[in-house]
Amino acid sequence: MTTSAKRPTGLARVLPILDWGRRYDARTFTSDLVAAVIVTIMLIPQSLAYALLAGLPPVVGLYASILPLVAYAIFGTSRALAVGPVAVISLLTAAAVSEVATPGTAEYVVAAAALALMSGFMLVLLGVFRLGFIANLLSHPVISGFITASGLIIAASQLKHILGVQAGGHTLVEVGASLLAALPQTNPWTLAIGVAATVFLFWVRSGLKPALRRLGLSDYAAGLVARGGPVIAVAASILAVVALDLQEKGVAVVGAIPAGLPPLSLPMVETSLFLSLLAPALLISVIGFVESVSVAQTLAAKRRQSIVPNQELIGLGAANVVSGFSGGYPVTGGFARSVVNFDAGAETPAAGAYTALGIALASLFLTPLLHHLPIATLAATIVVAVLSLVDLGALKRAWTYSRHDFAPMLATIVVTLGFGVEAGIVTGVVLSIALLLWRTSRPHIAVVGQVPGTEHFRNVKRHAVVTDERVLSLRIDESLHFANARATEEFVLEEVAARPALAHVVLQCTAINEIDMSALESLELIMHRLDAQGIALHLSEVKGPVTDRLARSRFLEHLTGRVFLTQHQAMLALSPTLTRAATRGESAAA
Incomplete structure (x- = not known):
């Protein structure tokens, strides 16, 4: 399955699993299973960390990594896209839900599930009516600027967990001021764990694989171990907390995580809550689709495959709908996980379903082991992941290439950092459209x-x-x-x-x-x-x-x-x- 088959017809157009499933064999199963094991190892700490970023209990991240992956495997067209919680969508979820509910309450969890449900239905409707072109309103400079600014805000927001202090805010200015005020209350044990985990995870990204190769491991084995770096950090920090009794010294831990599979229920949404979440749901839908389809197209091109953007809307929408029904929150295709899935040899969306099975087993049997996991370690996981998304050099490239692209990129970054994520993305889109109209009014x-x-x-x-x-x-x-x-x-x-x-x-x-x-x-x-x-x-x-x-x-x-x-x-x-x-x-x- 290294090349795409001819375009499916009939029911297979709506259910792509009927197309690739006909050619599924033992060799493909083995490739998908190996990829699923690797992605599962990577996704467990990520799902916990991103739920934390969204202001949700860690278990919600696990819930959002089970049934949504199965739904995408049935309806999606990308052979390598790994769906699940991601940093930017988690940040948008926190920004939207915190306006209508208090973090840490049951209402907050329900609102996050409702946001996923609404986003999912919007994506499905966009796909059914072939309205994927709406995503074109988000130009590359706007998306690049938004992701860069969001990465900086996310990284800054996690410093409170690495320092072990109470701080908050939705903008870089608010977060920075809050951190400075709380700096004297820094917990040295928490800081030690957070810094050690951050340094280790940065080293894992570039230094662990070459080190393992020098020790005699094969390239494949070294790459496999390197991808499990976050799991190594999780295990080591748990052992440190238990051995040194750090919880008694003020180190915050995840605590008890309910064991079991996601609950299936329809989140009860009042009319006022529905109206409050309507605009954020649309924003999350469009941004999630743009991020997801960009990754899917890039990976498909490497294997001379193709995806169907409007069917991707339906696949991503179905993933969010079931996430809302199963106690999760909005999900989309993640760049880092998808690349790992691709490099590990995933050949069909079934790899995502096998990953869901792995996360389900972890939810059933491994959650007691995560009780003593330091929140600082999860924060370090987020910081390392999102800083790889920050690309301030794009500003210089945009300035050199086109002032018309530089302006919306800079405006998106500045407004996002200073006024919040929703204001930033709206500013970028409005400015991009205004500049487009201005340019078209002056024909060459x-x-x-x-x-x-x-x-x-x-x-x-x-x-x-x-x-x-x-x-x-x-x-x-x-x-x-x-x-x-x-x-x-x-x-x-x-x-x-x-x-x-x-x-x-x-x-x-x-x-x-x-x-x-x-x-x-x-x-x-x-x-x-x-x-x-x-x-x-x-x-x-x-x-x-x-x-x-x-x-x-x-x-x-x-x-x-x-x-x-x-x-x-x-x-x-x-x-x-x-x-x-x-x-x-x-x-x-x-």
Whole structure:
């Protein structure tokens, strides 16, 4: 199963498991099972840590890592995506639910489950109605800036657990001020565990595998042990707490985790709670889908496979719906886990179902062993995971490449850090759309001339070209619509006014894919004004669908000039002597 099969049809389009399940064999089962074991080892501490980040009891993280994975295995199309709790969605959950319930209460847990349920239904509806394009409103600079800022806030918010102090806040400013005030109450034993775990986990990411290779382990075995680094940190810190009786010295531990499988129930949501969570649920849905589908597409491309974005909406939606029914909270595809799943050899979504089985067994039999797990260790796990997402260098790259991309990225980071995650993402989206509208209202139009010795036409400002003072050739590099129609009209008329000897204007329409009614009226106005000056308007290289629409409007019947197949044909007809000389490469004066 190294390449994707042809696109499934019928019921298999809705239930992709019916497609890949027909070709499932013993070799694929072995590959999926090995990957599931590795991801399970990685997911147990992560699910506990991310539930902590969301302000929920640790067991909720385990619940969100069981049935959602099974649901995605049935409905999802990615062969390697590992669904479950992730840092950014956990942060968004905490921000949303803390507005309607107090952390640590039963109402808070119910609200988080309701948020997952609402997000899931929204994703399913988006998939059913094929509205995945909504995610395109989140540009890469906005997503990059949001993840960077969220990573910084998440890392800062976990410092209270590493220091062993009480602190809070939803923005970097609030968290920083709270930490500074609480700094004198730092618990040295908690700090020792937190710092040791953080340093160890950072070293595991880059240093453990080479060290194991030097000791003689194979590359595969060394990689397997390295991926279990968080489990090593968990086990070591538990032993330290028990051996040194650190709980009596003020080290906070996870405490009793209920053993058993997730409870199946419908979270009771009042109308007021539903309305309060509506906007956050939509935001979590879109951000979760963007993160998930980006990872899925990247991994699928590496194996020459493909995913179906709208079906991914349904798969991710189903995962969130069952998470809400089983006492969990919103989930999505995680980048780090998915890469591990991919590298470990997962070949089908069944690997996720096997991972769910592993988490279920852990929930049944291993939870008593986690009683003495220091919260500082879970905080260190989160810090190490989210700091890998922080990419401040993206600001420099965006500034170098495009100021229009730099602005929303910077605004997203600044507003997220200063005012919170929801305000940051909304600011980035609004600014991106505003800049897009501003750019489209200023279309790029170039005066073009013929490159000597060729039949090509290029911008007179960039190339040494041949022109005719009686013919003005303009290349319009965008579709024409209401936002840029007036700017196009003004540009053409200004260029015409500067050329007293002009007899012809040719609009080269190579890049025009559509002309709406506002732009059509502008073209008609341009034609009438040129005609009043004795100047003919011509079109060249008009695409078929655009020609069809113009024909239905009767614009072409009243056109004062002609429609040419190519720009070269237009110039041959309007300036034959000059154009033939330019084609032969002979010297010609403009």
